[in-house]
Every structure is written in structure tokens, then in C-alpha cells.
């Protein structure tokens with residue numbers, strides 16, 4: 001797999017304030033990379049740099065081995081973005097989808113290409129003649145996506161593509177993204193607050209916090225509010241009364257965010273007796289799916305609605321008879337927690 005992007009010491013400043021700081025990031029071709037992090041963490045800023053809309057204040061951005069400032073227009077045009085609130089032209093769906101190709105003077109077989117793009121996003125041909133104003137939020141989002149997919153881009157950047165869409169549209173968007181990866185060899189970057197949806201689609205997940213890249217694989221972020229116990233350690237109190245005490249956290253502020261590596265979490269069936277630590281909680285498995293080419297399984301589970309993940313082997317899953325919907329014991333080793 002060859003590297004498509006290489007970022008070194010990338011910084012973005014707005015009004016004298018640094019909002020992005022990425023010492024090193026390499027992204028390979030034909031990957032789906034998910035970006036997540038709280039509001040204002042720098043996802044859109046990073047996307048505007050990766051799509052060559054903005055030049056970074058400092059640092060080196062290399063795309064296909066070429067410095068960003070030396071890229072030609074055609075190469076830059078092969079990277080397309082669907083922004084958070086995509087704008088549709090006040091015209092028909094057909095004209096919206098055909099617009100990019102027309103602009104590039106590629107008018108051959110336009111009808112077929114528009115219908116193919118519609119079908120990739122799960123919309124029938126009858127949508128072609130609809131006006132932009134006759135679409136639901138989820139349909140408008142998919143039309144905006146179709147308008148980029150028709151260009152068969154080298155890189156497709158999607159800024160929160162599922163915010164405000166229903167589960168059916170989210171599923172259709174997911175399928176369209178996978179088609180782009182498989183059939184057009186597109187590399188895809190997606191930002192989303194929906195960890196479960198991201199886990200099902202991404203080859204790699206990257207967390208951003210206050211402009212810093214935190215982790216490039218599965219990570220668990222536990223946000224405020226925190227309470228303090230008698231040892232002055234921070235304690236997360238879940239709504240059903242369960243508590244998670246973070247060891248050696250007496251010097252941390254109550255608005256801190258705990259970062260728990262998924263390797264520090266072990267799950268076990270309810271009848272398992274191997275845990276004796278006080279930090280054993282109960283949760284429900286949401287999903288189990290393959291990562292790292294099937295070598296490991298990522299288990300997504302929730303403790304009182306708060307999502308976590310950990311990694312297990314297939315053998316462990318079979319031995320423990322773990323399935324989505326199961327209640328499990330969750331042991332969290334809090335000795336290695338990082339704070340951000």
C-alpha cells in the first residue's frame with residue numbers, strides 16, 4: 001500500500017490561536033479513515049487542508065510525493081469534499097449531479113453517469129427530475145454525495161455525512177462509500193460523532209482533541225463531568241449508579257478528558273470469575289466486527305449508553321460465547337489512563 005498523504009509539523013493558526021498541530025501523519029491509498037473528536041477539535045480545519053482549500057499556516061503537506069504548493073489543478077480537482085451542510089444548486093437533482101462533470105467539459109454519456117451516481121447512493125432514476133427543494137434532509141445529503149461520486153474522485157472527504165440523517169440514509173451512505181472504495185479506488189476521510197457507524201466502515205480511526213492528533217487506532221474518550229472520591233481521585237458516575245474510579249487522578253481537573261486505550265479493557269461473560277478488581281462494571285455489547293484484516297475483533301459496547309470498545313481474539317469470542325445484546329462484565333485497567 002503506497003502513501004498518499006504525508007503531513008509533517010502541520011499547524012493552523014486562526015487569529016493568533018493554534019487550532020491544529022499535527023507533527024506527523026501518513027495516510028495510505030484506498031483507505032477509509034475516520035476522524036472523531038469533540039466540537040472545535042479541528043476536524044473541519046484538517047479537512048480544508050487535506051482538500052487543498054486552505055494552505056496550512058506552517059508545515060509540509062505532501063500529496064502523491066508532491067508538495068501541495070506545486071500540485072496542478074487537475075490533481076487538486078481529484079480531491080473532493082462534501083461539507084457539513086452541503087449546498088445544492090437551486091435546480092433539479094439531475095443538474096446538481098451533472099454539474100461537476102459539465103464544468104470539466106465531460107459531457108459524454110451524461111445521463112448514464114447521473115443515473116449510475118443516483119443508484120450508488122440508493123436513489124431511483126425518478127429523483128433526477130425533482131427540484132432541490134423537494135428532497136428530505138437524508139436525500140439531499142445523498143444527492144450531494146452523488147454529485148461528488150460521479151467525478152470518481154481519488155479522494156473523497158465527508159464532513160459529518162450522517163448528522164441529521166435517519167438510520168436508513170446512514171446505511172445507504174455507508175454502502176455508497178464502500179462502493180467508491182471498491183469500484184473507484186477512492187481514498188475516503190470521514191468525520192463523525194457516531195462511533196458505531198465509523199467503526200463499521202473505517203479501516204483506521206484518528207482522534208483529534210484541541211487540534212492535536214491523539215491516537216490512530218481505537219481509543220476510548222471519557223468526558224466530564226467527574227466527581228471526586230475520598231482519595232481525591234476522579235470518579236465517573238454512570239446513571240445507573242455504577243462508578244469508575246481512575247487511579248492516581250487526584251491532580252486532574254474535573255473538566256479533563258480521560259483517554260483509555262482499548263487494550264486496557266477486558267470483557268467477560270457474566271459468569272466469569274477471573275476479575276477481582278473494584279473497577280469491574282456491567283455493560284451491553286452493541287457490535288463485534290473484524291479489524292486488522294480479521295486477526296482481531298473490535299467489540300463495541302455501552303455502559304449506560306456511553307460507548308466503549310476493546311479488542312479480543314476470535315478464539316476468546318467463541319470461548320466466552322460473546323454476542324451483540326449480551327450483558328458482560330467489563331474490567332478497565334485505569335493505571336495507563338492518559339489525560340487531555
Ligand SMILES: Nc1ncnc2c1ncn2[C@@H]1O[C@H](COP(=O)(O)OP(=O)(O)OP(=O)(O)O)[C@@H](O)[C@H]1O
Nearest residue numbers: 014015019037038039040041042043044045046084
Ligand atoms: N475561519 C476561522 N476563523 C477563526 N477561527 C476558526 C475558523 N475556522 C475554525 N476556527 C476555529 O478553529 C477551531 C477548530 O474548528 P473546526 O471547525 O476545525 O473544528 P471541528 O472539529 O470540525 O468542529 P465541529 O465538530 O464542531 O464541526 C475552533 O475553535 C473554531 O472556532
